[in-house]
Amino acid sequence: MSTGTGRPPTLERRETGEAPLSSAQEGLWFIHRAQPRSTAYHVPLVLPCPEPLDLPALRRAVDTLVARHDILRTRFPVRDGAPVQVVDASTTVTVAATDLSGAPDATERAHREARERAAEPFLLDRQPPLRVALWQGLPDGDLLLVCLHHIAVDGWSLALLFDELWSVYDAVLTGSEPELPEVELQYTDFARWERAVHATPEHRERVAARAERLRGLPTRLRLGAPAALRDRPGGGPVEDPGDAGEELGFELDAELADRVRQRAREARITPYLLLLTVFQETVRRWSGEQRFLLGTILVNRPDPRLDRTAGFFVNTVPLRCDNRPGRTVTEAWGDMRAEFRDLLRHADVTLGQLATALGAADRTSSPLVQVGFVMLNTSPRVGGRELPVSSLALPTQAAALDLTVVVEDSGGRFTGTLGHATAHYDRATAEGVRDTFLGLLGAALDAPDAVLARLRVPGARPAGPARPPIDLVADHRRRTAPTAGK
Incomplete structure (x- = not known):
């Protein structure tokens, strides 16, 4: 593949900031704009936790993931009539916590509220594509909701994020440093590279x-x-x-x-x-x-x-x-x-x-x-x-x-x-x-x-x-x- 200059596009690290959407993201963005209240592309995962979670450790783990992966602090506003992705320098994703200790219908209420929270529309132009909530004090332990918009993740990413989330959580509990490999490329790097590839004559062919x-x-x-x-x-x-x-x-x-x-x-x-x-x-x-x-x-x-x-x-x-x-x-x-x-x-x-x-x-x-x-x-x-x-x-x-x-x-x-x-x-x-x-x-x-x-x-x-x-x-x-x- 070649660009207009005859050199192949290079996938390399660029400064965080504003970037075009990838082709896959763009398709979801147009669907979201047409039906902003649709939940068809929400990815809500609920995890029953038999052992109560340590809330400060969980918040530290979420903060680490958001700082580590640009896509988790990305917004999708419109510039000159077209969508772009903007990576904020820093973003805090709040872990909303609800203590239901002693509530007679604690489990039923937690699951009902988790469904409601998962169905809330994502305001992609103003908010990150991630929300986290925890219900504590249930008879069988805690209930954790991690809900993302599909514009930010695929199946591979879900496995990656959950693995890293619990690695960091365990490290915080033991007072050690989490051993996570470096993230060499961010999603905006891929999006820029893909756009360059799609502009080549070879791709059009x-x-x-x-x-x-x-x-x-x-x-x-x-x-x-x-x-x-x-x-x-x-x-x-x-x-x-x-x-x-x-x-x-x-x-x-x-x-x-x-x-x-x-x-x-x-x-x-x-x-x-x-x-x-x-x-x-x-x-x-x-x-x-x-x-x-x-x-x-x-x-x-x-x-x-x-x-x-x-x-x-x-x-x-x-x-x-x-x-x-x-x-x-x-x-x-x-x-x-x-x-x-x-x-x-x-x-x-x-x-x-x-x-x-x-x-x-x-x-x-x-x-x-x-x-x-x-x-x-x-x-x-x-x-x-x-x-x-x-x-x-x-x-x-x-x-x-x-x-x-x-x-x-x-x-x-x-x-x-x-x-x-x-x-x-x-x-x-x-x-x-x-x-x-x-x-x-x-x-x-x-x-x-x-x-x-x-x-x-x-x-x-x-x-x-x-x-x-x-x-x-x-x-x-x-x-x-x-x-x-x-």
């Missing part, structure tokens, strides 16, 4: 190449036909990113998780790609479409020095899904591996850039993807214990996409949630999609040489207003289904 590969695929994906979608003119995308949402949980037992890992090794793919392939087939059955786009995320930390940097380093990307009739389960896994390799070659091409290239730009919602699949494999460590994010996260009651499946690989098991916008899909439809996904997974693991589209899923039958999954084995003759990307 990658955008054009990826857009051409996606051109012609439907940009609207419906699963079933719930009444809410039928009544919406044109079946358009979620107009309100803060639309009410619900979540359904599921878990793969230890035996099934082991079988996923074993089959993945045999197919020379990751468990993520194996599960994504099964979800792609689930979407095919529920949508009746052979070719469509699914959203997923890629981590974009292009320099090892960024491993100790907190920030929003993920890129939402559209994955091209072509379902060849007659392919076996194993062949489908191979197709997914090939498509994902192409996607990785364009990992820094953003959803907004693709939307613009395809003539479908929209700052407040994504016209390219409405259904997503994400896998998390970095879990926060608290007191030396690795805890799944799903065990700490408060439901936000808001949906960023129409429907998203998030699977977390933690502690040797797979736990998942299926979140859906209630304006688009009712609970019965969501349950049907979930059950089809889990049923197909078991069937695919049992018969990797079988034709994927012909696998039967016993008992997976949707209820409610949605039409059932469509069997395209007989229907594919009247459809065009090009071979998936090789």
Whole structure:
């Protein structure tokens, strides 16, 4: 890659101050501006603490993190009509403490207040994207809330921040100095560098190449036909990113998780790609479409020095899904591996850039993807214990996409949630999609040489207003289904 001067952009430390937003941040900023009260991009984690926390030590630990990571003391005001990020020289994030000792409903009240505090809007132009609260004196110990806005963190950052928080907390209690490695680069350094890269001709060529590969695929994906979608003119995308949402949980037992890992090794793919392939087939059955786009995320930390940097380093990307009739389960896994390799070659091409290239730009919602699949494999460590994010996260009651499946690989098991916008899909439809996904997974693991589209899923039958999954084995003759990307 080269700049206009012929030299590659250099990722280096710059003085703290005002900087542009990264592309990923900019997308969230526009959504926040359009729906400032939405909780869809809040990241609220609650931690029950059996042992009472030392409040002064906790405050010292939070102060240390805020001083250490610029993103935790960053505001996002508007300059000359465009958003910028401004790092304040110093910021104190208050740890709000409430003592409920002796209160008859202490536990219930603490959890209710934690939900309320987590749902409070972030004033991103005036306040840091972090709030911390502690409820003390509960019968079973203390309750800690750490709530961030997604514009400041990704999954990797959550694990990093929790690990550092407890390292500093323990050091303060023992009167020792915390041993934390230096943060060599801050998020603003990455944002400036990324903007320089995106200005290069080489990057523009990658955008054009990826857009051409996606051109012609439907940009609207419906699963079933719930009444809410039928009544919406044109079946358009979620107009309100803060639309009410619900979540359904599921878990793969230890035996099934082991079988996923074993089959993945045999197919020379990751468990993520194996599960994504099964979800792609689930979407095919529920949508009746052979070719469509699914959203997923890629981590974009292009320099090892960024491993100790907190920030929003993920890129939402559209994955091209072509379902060849007659392919076996194993062949489908191979197709997914090939498509994902192409996607990785364009990992820094953003959803907004693709939307613009395809003539479908929209700052407040994504016209390219409405259904997503994400896998998390970095879990926060608290007191030396690795805890799944799903065990700490408060439901936000808001949906960023129409429907998203998030699977977390933690502690040797797979736990998942299926979140859906209630304006688009009712609970019965969501349950049907979930059950089809889990049923197909078991069937695919049992018969990797079988034709994927012909696998039967016993008992997976949707209820409610949605039409059932469509069997395209007989229907594919009247459809065009090009071979998936090789």
